[in-house]
Amino acid sequence: MGEKGEAFVTLTTNDAYVLGSLVLAESLRRVGTKRRLVVMITNEISETLKHNLHTVFDDVHVVDLLSSEDFKNLQLLGRPDLHVTFTKLHCWNLTQYSKCVFLDADTLVIQNVDDMFEREEFSAAPDSGWPDCFNSGVFVFKPNVDTYKSLLQFAATQGTFDGGDQGLLNRYFNTWPTNDIKTHLPFTYNVVSRPFYSYPSGLKAFKQNIKIVHFIGADKPWQHPYNYSSGVVTPLPDSRHDAEFLQYWWNIFIDSVQPTLNPSAEGLIGRLAALSVDNPVDSSIMPLEEIQNLDVKLKKNCEEGR
Ligand code: UDP
Ligand code: GLC
Ligand code: MN
Numbered sequence: 001m002g003e004k005g006e007a008f009v010t011l012t013t014n015d016a017y018v019l020g021s022l023v024l025a026e027s028l029r030r031v032g033t034k035r036r037l038v039v040m041i042t043n044e045i046s047e048t049l050k051h052n053l054h055t056v057f058d059d060v061h062v063v064d065l066l067s068s069e070d071f072k073n074l075q076l077l078g079r080p081d082l083h084v085t086f087t088k089l090h091c092w093n094l095t096q097y098s099k100c101v102f103l104d105a106d107t108l109v110i111q112n113v114d115d116m117f118e119r120e121e122f123s124a125a126p127d128s129g130w131p132d133c134f135n136s137g138v139f140v141f142k143p144n145v146d147t148y149k150s151l152l153q154f155a156a157t158q159g160t161f162d163g164g165d166q167g168l169l170n171r172y173f174n175t176w177p178t179n180d181i182k183t184h185l186p187f188t189y190n191v192v193s194r195p196f197y198s199y200p201s202g203l204k205a206f207k208q209n210i211k212i213v214h215f216i217g218a219d220k221p222w223q224h225p226y227n228y229s230s231g232v233v234t235p236l237p238d239s240r241h242d243a244e245f246l247q248y249w250w251n252i253f254i255d256s257v258q259p260t261l262n263p264s265a266e267g268l269i270g271r272l273a274a275l276s277v278d279n280p281v282d283s284s285i286m287p288l289e290e291i292q293n294l295d296v297k298l299k300k301n302c303e304e305g306r
Helices: 015-030 047-056 071-077 080-093 114-118 145-158 165-172 199-209 243-260 267-273 288-303
Strands: 006-012 036-041 059-062 099-103 107-109 123-126 134-141 212-214
Touching: 006 015, 006 080, 015 036, 015 047, 015 107, 015 243, 015 267, 036 047, 036 080, 047 059, 047 243, 071 080, 080 099, 080 134, 080 145, 080 165, 099 114, 107 243, 134 165, 134 212, 145 165
Parallel strands: 006 036, 006 099, 036 059
Antiparallel strands: 099 134, 107 212, 123 134
């Protein structure tokens, strides 16, 4: 352990991503991590889920929502919702820790990754869309309030080329592509869950080396229909997430998270909590309608340049 302690840190600004963060925390416990588990939340999180987070994480930090307000660049990603990923930058304020590993709430740890703390700021794995950039869903950093301030300053003057934190962090830590290879995490520490050209053969050859899976993209594991009786998740028709990875996420969710959810909660959380042998499938569990409604609202904001 580092002098002031080391921690895995994640972020969730709404109830849906809380599901991801709870599964992520459980996956870290299952691989026997020796580090502390920290979640940053905003005030949008419901009280009942705050309670869940407090039982699973060592530390729950309430932070202010930060928005990139850059809906124009987010249009290229097709993810207007990602303007809130600037909230991630608060992780540099966690100065009670000497070194941390940030993990997106849509990641899942398959094997122990405590060795990541042997690396220095800033270490990350290549982004599969543009491998000369790093993916900002998994990275090693050193909390420092000056870095936080300087990142905000940098954002105000330089902006972000993807509209989210990744486009900002890649410009800020711009020596990463040519830095010492030690700052390059192997791809196995941030394996995307969707195939692209050489991916299936790579997966066949190196599956056993995978440490962290990252469910990148608009559809997340908790949005895929699961049958409580058969114990099987059926990937959504347009989804390209690997079925085995989705199943792994759901196994942990049903085993350790779903039984702890409050059945009187509203919306997605309540419906997931109600799954049982007597109510194995809830057709409304596919929150597609909710997602589409949300998209309509966000697209409108986008068009209006908000
Ligand atoms: N996030 C969040 N609320 C949101 C969107 C994102 O808390 O509405 C956080 C969450 O930790 C998430 C991360 O920001 O994992 C990055 O977003 P996402 O994983 O959806 O981006 P992707 O990896 O799909 O590009
Ligand atoms: C990326 C990363 C995610 C980041 C987002 C916005 O695809 O996976 O961690 O928040 O882009 O920059
Ligand atoms: Mn992600």
